[in-house]
Amino acid sequence: MKVLILTIWYPNAENPILGTFVHEQAIALRAYGVDVRIVQPLPSAPFPVTLFKESYRKLAKMPEKEEYEGFQVYHPRYVTLPLHILFERVGDWMYQAIRPLVTRIHQDWPFDIIHAHTTYPCGYAANLLRDRDFPHVKVIHTIHRTCIIDAPNYNRQCFEKVRTALEGADRDVFVSLEGKGLAITYTDGRCETKSEYITNGVNTEKFQLDEADTSEVATLKAKYDSTWNLVFVGYLNERKGIKELLSAVANLGSSGKSKLHLFLVGRNELGSYVDDFIRANGLANRVTLVGPVLHDRVKIWMSFADAFILPSHSEGLPTVLFESLYAGTPSIFTRVGGVGDIVEDGREALLIQPQSIQAIEEAITRLMDSPDLCRNLSTRGHQLIRDNFTWAINAERHRNLYQNIVAATSKGIP
Structure with missing residues (x-):
């Protein structure tokens, strides 16, 4: 053929x-x-x-x-x-x-x-x-x-x-x-x-961690062991919900969630907006602009993270959904495109309405405050993708x- x-x-x-x-x-x-x-x-x-x-x-x-x-x-x-x-x-x-x-x-x-x-x-x-x-x-x-x-x-x-x-x-x-x-x-x-x-x-073989990967994840975890680490992977643009995400992180920091640390992994398509927002809101120690990484390094960041988030306004069916769940990372997605076809809210991931700063804040707070929920989402999310979506x-x-x-x-x- x-x-x-x-x-x-x-x-x-x-x-x-x-x-x-x-x-x-x-x-x-x-x-x-x-x-x-x-x-x-x-x-x-x-x-x-x-x-x-x-x-x-x-x-x-x-x-x-x-x-x-x-x-x-x-x-x-x-x-x-x-x-x-x-x-x-x-x-x-x-x-x-x-x-x-x-x-x-x-x-x-x-x-x-x-x-x-x-x-x-x-x-x-x-x-x-x-x-x-x-x-x-x-x-x-x-x-x-x-x-x-x-x-x-x-x-x-x-x-x-x-x-x-x-x-x-x-x-x-x-x-x-x-x-x-x-x-x-x-x-x-x-x-x-x-x-x-x-x-x-997801490519299950490529998403396995080898010895070098495991060492790198351990290094990242040691470096940021005093914070609760939330990772976004994708293009940094308005459609991906970056502006709402940054606002939610700023609000949560002001309201007492001082351990929250956001890592933005991906190509920046918002010009100086992200840097300007970080500077204006005093988030230099709470938001890290990682920049674009090769696809085979996405698993490093997802395995390091305490949670993953993709607050898009609109999607078809994002590949990072399969990857984050397969990595066992507790995840937050907006209920857009085909996301709701794959996962059930509260079972394999948290699903929220798009373009809502409040919904992002509430979902992050739920995960930060409930280790048991994170463990359950991690287990069920990984099993779902392993058995059905490769x-x-x-x-x-x-x-x-x-x-x-x-x-x-x-x-x-x-």
Whole structure:
């Protein structure tokens, strides 16, 4: 079985933590005997945009092809503009940009399936490749938050492109039931019979601590043994609830929770906001801005933490949910996206309403004041993920899906 993964999210030199969930899926698929190659189109922008956007200049220096942990990864360039300007045209631009490359790949390596991560623009472009160039190839879309919540709301034309992409896929795979419900609504039910619900997971082998990891965790625990350590992992931006989280930590410190120490692990997308807030509220000894870390170091921070928190305003199904619970870290999540599909409030994690400083304060206080609750959440959270939500389980379900689609095609079944 040969599967070409088409995705805008994949680890690269400019952003080594981008799309780690796609890479983890590829690793698990390979272990199940699926032959995988990756096409990650990289955005390029016309002059003079490149004068003002350093990220575009960095991406321009990346090679057209590289090998990443044993996978062939191709980087064709497609035109896109900042602030989602003309985003309704990006799917067509992507198709035109990647078509010559994909044609060459298919000549040397005739793939059976294009598995697109995002229904728009990647899935839309994959549909065009099948319809115009490779009629025997099947197309699967994995639908994440951005393409089912964000993209349809940019404008009416974007909504129509998303709807068209969903209806055109041979199978739509959703990481959350919320996303599946939205897609069924967008298409007036036309995509329901070809929709699957397959969640993300955790790489259990990679999330084991080796001797060096254990030593590093012990060092961190010794360094911060006098504080109660709360860890956030993710991009530091407004949608992740960072502003509310900082306000909650400031309030709790003022109200007597002096042992609380927050560690922010991830790329800062809020400019000087975090540093300014820390300075203005005297939180230098209570908030540590760790910065971005490689994915294989996330387990260090989760194993060190007394608790984990992800107070997002909106999510699809965050990979860090599976990782923090598998690590046995008592966790707090907002009840958004597919989070409530996986965990039950008070059983495997604490679930709170989004955009509420008070809810964050109350959840943190519950964990700080109840070691028994923390132990119970830790045990049940780990068992839930270990038994039900791993990348191996995800890969097995996808391999079966691939085989069923190809077998149906050979029998003339659409």
